[in-house]
Amino acid sequence: MSDTSTPEGKSKKGGIIKILLFVIGGLVLVGVGLGAGFFLFANNVTPSEEIDMIIERKLQEAGQLPPPEEEEGEEAGPTRMAKPVEETGTFITSYYEFPGNFTTNLRGSRKFLQVSIGVSTQYDETVVQNVETHQLALRSEVLGVISEFTEEDVQGKDGRDAIAARMRDAINAKLEELEGFGGIEGVHFTSFVLQ
Structure with a gap:
């Protein structure tokens, strides 16, 4: 053991x-x-x-949603009240840049103005498609507008703004004639050379 x-x-x-x-x-x-x-x-x-x-x-x-529903019997403190906000539609700006440059002589001058432009709209893509479709007619309108300005007219920012406004009006008039609606809200210069 x-x-x-x-x-x-x-x-x-x-x-x-x-x-x-x-x-x-x-x-x-x-x-x-x-x-x-x-x-x-x-x-x-x-x-x-x-x-x-x-x-x-x-x-x-953040106050963008109402607070969760509280159970009965609980003492609720101050609650957030959502402030009604007006809905505003957000518009998307579409741009279209014309290919190539626009070159023409200025009225009463031996100088030429060479510009590259783009257009903008906040309407739907139909406006941009209309600009693409009628690009040849619109190029002619733009060249006609440029040739109406003198060398003194195109000097400085005010001169460029005046040309842009006249181009916008001419493009819209031609689009209204061809399609029944313009829709171009702005003309923008991507290059601007006076020679």
């Missing part, structure tokens, strides 16, 4: 107890970790739903 009272027998029992304590302690730590992980990460919200909730909360904080 073995004697457990010997020092060798006691150390075997102590070693087994230590091993059992380590195993049980490890299992307890694993259980606590799994439980904490479950409570932290076991929500049933998908990432897209979570993003929607965040966006909704931010919009509510």
Whole structure:
């Protein structure tokens, strides 16, 4: 028979107890970790739903959405009131640049004016398509407008603005004649050279 009272027998029992304590302690730590992980990460919200909730909360904080309905019985403090805002349509400006340059002589001068232009509109793409379709007729109108100006007329920003306004009017008149609607709101110079 073995004697457990010997020092060798006691150390075997102590070693087994230590091993059992380590195993049980490890299992307890694993259980606590799994439980904490479950409570932290076991929500049933998908990432897209979570993003929607965040966006909704931010919009509510900014006053763009009404606050969430509060449960009855809770004392509600001051609530935000949404201020009605008039809806304004945002217009997109479309641009079209005529290919190449426009070069013609100025009235009563030996000098030439060479310009590159683009037009802008806030109407739909139909206006830009009409400009592309009738580009040849519009180029002729632009050259006619330029040739009406003198060298003194085109000097400075005021002169360029006057030419741009006359070009806009001439282009719109030609488009109205050809398509029934102008729609060009601005003429812009991409180059402007007096030689």
